[in-house]
Amino acid sequence: MATLPQPDERPMAGLGVYRALSRVFPHSFRAKLMAVVAGCTLLPLGVFLAWLLLHDGPTQQQLVLSVSLTVIVTLLGVLAALFLLYHLLTPLRMMVDVVQAYQHEHRLPELPEDGRDEVGLLMRGINCGLREIDDGMRELEKHALEDPLTHALSRRGSDRSLHECIEHAEQGQPLMLYVLDVDNLKPVNDVYGHAAGDRMLTDLVTTSQRWLRDHDWIGRWGGDEFLICIHDEPSPANERVQHWLRDLAAPRPDGIPISVSIGCAQYRPGTDAAELYREADAAMYAAKARGGSMLVCDDGDHGGHGGHDGSLRRLASG
Template identity: 30%
Template sequence: MSSKLEQKINEFRQIFSQEFPEKLTHLLGLWKLAQHTQQLKDFKSFRFEIHSLKGSSAALHYLKLSELLGQIEQHVAKCETHELDLAVMTPLIDMLMKNLLESMQQSPNALLEVQELIRSPTAVSLQDLNSEPMNLNLKSHQKISIAIVDEDQAVGSLLTKLLSTFGFVINHYASIQALKADLEFRKYKLVLLDLAPPQFDNTEVFALAKELTSYDADVFILSSIDSFDARLLAVRAKVNDFLLKPINITTLVSKIRKNFKIDLIRPYKILLLDDQAAVGVFYKTLLESQGIEVLVLTQANQIMTSLEYFHPDIFLLDMHMPDINGLEVARLIRQQAKYDYVPVIFLTADNDTMAKISALEAGADDVIPKDTSPDLILRQLDSRIQRSQQIRFAASRDSLTGVLNHGQIMEAASHSLRMAARHIKPIVLVMIDLDNFKKVNDTYGHIGGDKVLVSLGQLLQQSIRETDYVGRYGGEEFLVVFSDADSPTIERKMNSILAAFQHINFTINEFDFNCSFSAGLASSENYDKLSELIGAADIALYQAKAAGKKQVWVDSI
């Protein structure tokens, strides 16, 4: 844990210690009231405050205090359900409350002693045991350097050319020895290793794969062998991926982008719901220390409004809140299809097995006790978010180009139009269509067409802001949504993108060619409905085509 974060946590502990006597006085008053009235609502109020204090103390690792509060909560729960007569329970609760009061007179207060929880191996999830050390920083998004090791010169040269067109820096080696001789002077982020047919001894290949981990290089095996033994050896050598020959270049590019998490969104965004403001501030501080963006809510009814502008990678919910509990919030979230792949995790002071089962049944993905160490909380969240982003990316993206698929770009356009109307900040839609794309496919085959589509998709993706969206509308058509934009600015931007695209040189079977596109754009200043806005951009696109292609036209309503 960083010294800065440790300092911040100690500040929270100091504030808690200072406020503890006042909180205890308040608790005593609630308990006396419940005893006097014997009303269910008063017992619930007392129990709720006990539970909240238990959660705060667990988070700060005042485990003795948390345990004592937990005992009180259990006894009060029995009063609520009438499992035992109040006359039996009152002396027990009185005795425990007396222990709390006596602790205030001690210096130092034994209950405010920081302790680290030691969990048995069975209490740790498989995810905890298997997760790698926490790394909240993505590998570089700059050009990825790749080494190809393949003794077949023709195959190696072809793969080098194909991958180079996708922006990767490639070097081909005809042997393992040649690569080894270069490793001291040249660093690679990825090495593609050819696995020879079964009659050859591949021991050296797997030994190199394992050795490359010391150079901080990832490894893909490219193999014509599809056997359990080969795949097991690859796993044991810590190989990142295992691809079968013949290699589909778009599949390989997709695997590389996934491996380096190029398409994952940072910083992470977490929506934290906890009715205790102090708890929210504590976890916000913890998470923001790792560069995570956190929105803290103290009331459940704030969620729907917040989701209009804040799109979380994970929901972090408190289990127990007044008026509505975390389980109900989880079910409310799961009612909405767009959050199907967004993890819901409960932070709770409860270690009861039935509470965890209830959380999972409500649609939660995990339950993390509040007394879990900060480092482990961060690791669990990091693991969950990365996995969910990969699933969401696969579900929302066009499998070839990596931009949003038709359904998702339409949803993004609809959302942007609603936000534009609410904040009176117009959006501009741009409809793009590749020129003479059929001729490209007929002349250079589908691999040529695929390269053009992927290149345009990635160029558009790299040219937009975080608040904009690009998606594949269908076939060779793309749709771009620019938020808070005006037509003249976007027209200039699209002309700049068009000029850049026309300079991209495509090579297929030693033949070089270039491509262009036509585009039509329309502004929401002139249209209220999405169908009308898309229709206007479409008409402008056809006008660009009719005027000679390779140009950008603006809707002229």
């Protein structure tokens, strides 16, 4: 899984004013705003009024000097108020940033949750809300990419994973694509019922997951057709599939073997996902035409005519 970008530390440093005022006004953000404005702008005027009350009949020079100082201090207080308000509003800017980060990068928020006023409650709400949304989206994506019966990849998940495999193959990784079709699903459904047929499909996927490696996968392409992608050279990959094919042909606990026709194709430079699938699919139909329960591979030698005559090799039979 890709490492998510780390959050910017600068907004966290700007929380100092908010946390300092939270010690005095823990439950009200409005009180914090009023304290900053009042303290920085009204305090100089209050000092000037107190000075007038304490001095009986100040001279004109004293009055001009005191008014000038009061105006200067008040302007400085306004600047200080603006500075403190900017930092006091840091939590709001952080909330905007985390919502945008989640929208564009799906990065989960890490807002502080120590505040007890309206802003603190809002930050906790955003943390909780976005985490629940993310969990829900991941669950929906899982259902969209996973076949509900067999828990293999779904058609959509297989298509996405196949294109990812092609990208890795373009970078030099070997790739074998297998198209599977269950030969005896309809007879089993007709004789034993659809529950037995469902168990057959489930067992097919379960047994494949025992030998598939980390970067390999099996997906249900539709009905009783499956895809398997293996990042390995043809010989060892086919050997693993042949061994699995023989195991499937053995009777299961319910006495019903699984007969599977498998076609495979090897990735060649310049081959896209659709072409690779067509080659493996044609090999699978060739396996069915030869009686089923076997592996037939496209050797990639099509003579430049785009057909498959003479390019299919039967590698194993059940």
